Amino acid sequence: AQTVTQSQPEMSVQEAETVTLSCTYDTSESDYYLFWYKQPPSRQMILVIRQEAYKQQNATENRFSVNFQKAAKSFSLKISDSQLGDAAMYFCAYRIPDSNYQLIWGAGTKLIIKP
Amino acid sequence: ETGVTQTPRHLVMGMTNKKSLKCEQHLGHNAMYWYKQSAKKPLELMFVYSLEERVENNSVPSRFSPECPNSSHLFLHLHTLQPEDSALYLCASSQGTGGGTGELFFGEGSRLTVL
Numbered sequence: 001a002q003t004v005t006q007s008q009p010e011m012s013v014q015e016a017e018t019v020t021l022s023c024t025y026d027t028s029e030s031d032y033y034l035f036w037y038k039q040p041p042s043r044q045m046i047l048v049i050r051q052e053a054y055k056q057q058n059a060t061e062n063r064f065s066v067n068f069q070k071a072a073k074s075f076s077l078k079i080s081d082s083q084l085g086d087a088a089m090y091f092c093a094y095r096i097p098d099s100n101y102q103l104i105w106g107a108g109t110k111l112i113i114k115p
Numbered sequence: 116e117t118g119v120t121q122t123p124r125h126l127v128m129g130m131t132n133k134k135s136l137k138c139e140q141h142l143g144h145n146a147m148y149w150y151k152q153s154a155k156k157p158l159e160l161m162f163v164y165s166l167e168e169r170v171e172n173n174s175v176p177s178r179f180s181p182e183c184p185n186s187s188h189l190f191l192h193l194h195t196l197q198p199e200d201s202a203l204y205l206c207a208s209s210q211g212t213g214g215g216t217g218e219l220f221f222g223e224g225s226r227l228t229v230l
Contacts, residue, residue, distance in 0.1 A: 009155065033217055044118075045205065045221035091158070101148060101171055101212055103219075105157035 002027045004094050006106035013082045014114050020067075021077040021109050023092030029053075032096050034068070034075045039089040039108075048090070051075065079111075087113045117141050121206050121222035128196065129230050136191040136225045138206030146212045147189040148219065149181060152203040164189060165212045196229045203227075 004025045013019035025034070036048040051059045051068050058066050063080045079086055092106040119140045128134050140147065149161040163171035164183040178200075180192040189206055203226050207219040 004157070035217070037219075042223060043203065044223045045207075045219075047218045050217070095217060099212065101146075101160060101163045103158075103160070107155055107157050 002029075002094065002104050004092055004104050004106040006090075006092055006109050008109045009107070010110045010112065012112040012114055013079075015084060016081055018078060018080045019082055019111065021079075021090050021092075021111065023075045023077070023106055025073050025075065025092075025094045025104070027073070027094065029096055032094060034066075035093040035095070035103075036064070036066070036075075036077045037091045037093060038086075039091065040085075040087070045091070049077065082113050084113050084115060087111060119206055119208055119220050119222035121204075121225050123225060124223065125226045125228075127228045127230065128193065130196060130198075132196075133192070133194045135193065136204055136206075136227075138189040138191075138222055140187055140189075140206075140208040140220070142208055142210075142220055144208040144210050144220070145186050146209045147183060147186070148207040148209075149189065149191050150205040150207060152205055152224070158205070161191075163212060170212060193227070196227075198229050201227055201229045 032053045034051045037045050038048045039045045049059050049061045049064050065078045067076045089108045091108045093103045095103045122137045146165045148163050151159040160173050161175045162181040167183045178195050182190040203224045205224045206222040209219050
């Protein structure tokens with residue numbers, strides 16, 4: 001069965017420092033997509049970053065980057081220069097190609113930013 | 116208004132009440148989704164509509180009844196709910212149900228409490 005595991009229910013980081021959120025997944029597929037979504041306290045979930053499994057290069061979006069280890073089925077999110085606005089729930093998700101709705105979600109990691 | 120809007124933001128209902136949740140998207144998307152979000156659990160996909168036709172129904176109890184009158188509006192009709200149905204209900208939209216970027220655009224959610 002395809003599963004997504006986020007082993008850290010909660011993480012905290014000092015403002016301006018770097019934090020890494022973990023995500024592992026289980027699949028027998030070779031082609032798939034991985035996502036990190038952010039849900040701030042206002043609750044609107046937004047896409048942070050996306051990775052295609054066939055791409056070896058790790059995706060980056062400004063201060064957000066991923067460490068994608070396909071063989072290990074690991075997809076961690078690194079947030080550099082953490083800001084107060086980064087405080088949120090972060091969800092890792094996996095999907096097979098050609099199906100936007102067959103998303104498998106992790107249970108989320110709550111990120112706390114200490115001023 | 117822009118994006119995906121949901122009303123009401125908060126709803127308290129008794130087990131015998133009938134109520135509805137409304138979702139409207141202003142993004143020109145043709146697919147809409149209902150998700151259930153419970154604390155410390157992965158998001159649960161409830162229903163998917165593509166071009167106003169239901170394409171996915173994840174064994175949701177019949178006390179939840181979706182309606183999609185057009186590609187911009189989605190409703191979730193609630194009837195004879197149970198306390199365990201208390202959760203945050205998220206609406207999302209996307210351009211199509213397969214392929215593309217796969218990005219979902221979410222509303223802020225409707226917090227439902229069943230007494």
